[in-house]
Amino acid sequence: MSYPIISADSHVxxxxxxxxxxxxxxxxxxxxxxxxxxxxxxxxLDGLAPVRVDVAASAGIAPDRRGLKRPYTDVPRGAWDPAFxxxxxxxxxxxxxxxxxxIGMFLYAHPDTDFKAACFAGYNRWIxxxxxxxxxxxxxxxxxxxxxxxxxxxxxxxxxxxxxxxxLMPGMPAMEDYDSPIWDPFWAEAVALNMPLSFHTIVAxxxxxxxxxxxxxxxxxxxxxxxxxxxxxxxxxxxxRHPALKIICVEGDxxxxxxxxxxxxRFFREHxxxxxxxxxxxxxxxxxxxxxYFTFQDDEVAFRYADSMxxxxxxxxxxxxxxxxxxxxSQALIEKQAxxxxxxxxxxxxxxxxxxxxxxxxxxxxALAA
Numbered sequence: 001m002s003y004p005i006i007s008a009d010s011h012v013x014x015x016x017x018x019x020x021x022x023x024x025x026x027x028x029x030x031x032x033x034x035x036x037x038x039x040x041x042x043x044x045l046d047g048l049a050p051v052r053v054d055v056a057a058s059a060g061i062a063p064d065r066r067g068l069k070r071p072y073t074d075v076p077r078g079a080w081d082p083a084f085x086x087x088x089x090x091x092x093x094x095x096x097x098x099x100x101x102x103i104g105m106f107l108y109a110h111p112d113t114d115f116k117a118a119c120f121a122g123y124n125r126w127i128x129x130x131x132x133x134x135x136x137x138x139x140x141x142x143x144x145x146x147x148x149x150x151x152x153x154x155x156x157x158x159x160x161x162x163x164x165x166x167x168l169m170p171g172m173p174a175m176e177d178y179d180s181p182i183w184d185p186f187w188a189e190a191v192a193l194n195m196p197l198s199f200h201t202i203v204a205x206x207x208x209x210x211x212x213x214x215x216x217x218x219x220x221x222x223x224x225x226x227x228x229x230x231x232x233x234x235x236x237x238x239x240x241r242h243p244a245l246k247i248i249c250v251e252g253d254x255x256x257x258x259x260x261x262x263x264x265x266r267f268f269r270e271h272x273x274x275x276x277x278x279x280x281x282x283x284x285x286x287x288x289x290x291x292x293y294f295t296f297q298d299d300e301v302a303f304r305y306a307d308s309m310x311x312x313x314x315x316x317x318x319x320x321x322x323x324x325x326x327x328x329x330s331q332a333l334i335e336k337q338a339x340x341x342x343x344x345x346x347x348x349x350x351x352x353x354x355x356x357x358x359x360x361x362x363x364x365x366x367a368l369a370a
Contacts, residue, residue: 001093002366003347003350003351003352003362003366004095004096004351004362004365004366004368004369005093005094005095005316005330005334005350005351006094006095006096006097006098006315006316006350006351006354006355006360006365007089007094007096007097007098007316007317007318007319007320008097008098008248008250008293008295008315008316008317008353008354009098009100009200009250009251009295009297009315009317009319010089010094010097010098010099010100010317010318010319010320010321011079011099011100011101011102011319011320011321011322012079012080012099012100012101012102012127012130013053013056013057013075013079013080013102013103013321014032014043014080014101014102014103014104014123014126015034015080015081016033016034018032018080018103018122018123018126019031019032019033019103019119019122019123019126020032020033021126022122022123022125022126023118023119023121023122024118024121024122026118027115027118027119027122030046030115031046031118031119031122032044032045032046032103032107032119034053036071036072040052040053040054040069040070041053041054041070041071041072041075043103045103045106045107045110046110046115047110047111047112047115048106048107048109048110051102051103051106053072053075054069054070054071054072054074054075055067055323056102056321056322056323057075057076057079057102057321057322058070058321058322058323059076059319059320059321059322059323059325059327059328060076060325060327060328060329061323063323066323075321076088076320076321078320078321079320079321082130082131082133082134082138083133085138086133086134086137086138088320088327088328089318089320089327090369091328092318092320092326092327092328092329092330092331093330093331093334094318094320094327094330095137095351095365095366095368095369096136096137096138096139096360096365097137097138097139097317097318097320098139098140098141098165098166098317098354098358099127099130099131099138099139099140099141100141100168100198100200100250101123101127101141101143101168102322104119104120104123104143104168105168105200105202105203106202107119107120107143108143108168108170108171108202108203113145113147113174116145117145117147119143120142120143120144120145123143124142124143124158124159124162124164125162127140127141127142127164128140128162128163128164131163131164132163135163136360136361136364136365136368137365137368139164139165139166139358139360140162140163140164140165141164141165141166141167141168141198142155142158142159142162142164142166142167142168143167143168144159144167144168144169144170145170145174146169146170146173146174147173147174147175148174148175149175149182149183149185149186152173152183152186152189153185153186153189155167156186156189156190156193156195157189157193159195160193160195165195165196165358165359166195166196166197166198166248166358167190167195167197167198168198168200168203169197169198169199169203169204169247170203171199171203171204171205171225171229172205177232178229178232178233178236178238179232179236179237179238179278184241184242187238187241187242187245188242190245191242191244191245194359196246196247196248196293196357196358197245197246197247197248198247198248198250199226199229199247199248199249199250200250200251201222201223201225201226201249201250201251201252202222202251204222204225204226204229204252205225205228205229222252223252223253223256226249226252227260230249230260230288230292231264233247233287233291233292234264234280234284234287234288235264235268235277235278235280235284236277236278237277237278237279237280238278239287239290239291240278240279240280240281240282240287241278243291245291246291246292246293246357247291247292247293248292248293248294248295248315248357249292249293249294249295250295251295251296251297251317251319251324252294252295252296253294253296253299253302254294254296254299254302254309254314255296255299255300255301255302255304255305256301257288257294257302257309258305258308258309260288261284261285261288261289261309262285264284264285264288265283265284265285268280268283268284269283289309289310289313290310290313292313293313293314293315293353293357294313294314294315295315295316295317296314296316296317297316297317297318297319297324297325297326297330297333298324298326298333298337299337300336300337302314303337303338303340303341303349304340306341306345306349311345311348311349312348312353313353314348314349314353315349315353315354315357316334316349316350318330334350338350351365
């Protein structure tokens with residue numbers, strides 16, 4: 001391939017010192033920490049259920065074996081070591097990536113906002129150091145509690161100063177909801193700093209919803225949480241007021257998008273006179289296809305129906321090292337699923353769209369991969 005491939009959604013699985021050594025001293029006794037005992041390699045989160053590291057970093061493990069206990073030495077070292085990560089990602093054909101947390105995502109569910117704020121500040125310092133190992137190839141995502149617009153603005157500025165490229169948004173802010181005018185200064189600051197806002201399916205609230213029947217039904221509740229958020233941003237006029245604002249639907253796939261956009265347009269036309277909405281000068285789908293980016297790793301339908309949406313807003317990812325990852329077989333998956341795309345579409349979805357959004361230097365990446 002004559003151009004580099006960018007994963008727009010990858011993860012670290014934070015090492016044992018990521019919080020203990022990086023949070024403010026007053027919080028170190030409660031800081032998330034890793035243990036390796038008879039129950040396995042786990043992250044202990046004060047007030048939350050433990051997270052199994054060997055499951056969180058089980059990319060490449062057969063589905064029927066992911067639940068088996070494995071020693072930490074069997075976890076892909078690239079999950080937490082940047083030097084090994086570069087090698088393991090290049091072996092999968094990935095030259096650069098946008099990196100989200102793992103343990104940090106679970107912390108979004110913690111009820112103690114002061115504790116979360118301390119953990120998130122520590123994580124942001126740690127991930128900034130991690131990405132500084134290869135700043136052309138590793139772009140980090142910061143974390144925030146978002147207790148107020150003022151604190152959110154301060155977090156945006158702090159992340160920008162650390163060199164982080166996006167911010168992981170909670171599904172629900174601590175003050176009112178995102179359609180409240182109190183958040184307009186925050187949206188304006190995100191635009192001014194050129195900082196797109198990420199809503200990951202786990203953090204967006206999908207795992208908080210009650211699952212009916214099989215736990216596998218949770219796969220749909222995560223997407224429903226994303227649908228709800230997108231509708232909030234579009235129908236309440238947030239994009240109308242802030243047309244340069246960019247948000248990212250992370251790991252929510254995109255094959256469902258043409259129908260979702262068409263249905264929102266139809267309901268807007270037929271019901272806007274009877275339901276409260278923001279002032280919109282365009283059809284809802286126009287905001288969806290202009291202001292919102294979508295990442296996916298194994299979504300053949302998204303590739304197949306790329307012409308039915310704005311493919312300039314689609315970004316492929318390999319989700320390393322999570323269980324859903326296409327790693328280490330991404331090239332075979334891309335070859336099969338993206339076969340129907342034009343060369344222009346293929347290049348855009350595999351690298352060009354992410355490069356334009358985040359500022360990756362494609363010429364530099366091409367030279368590094370040579």
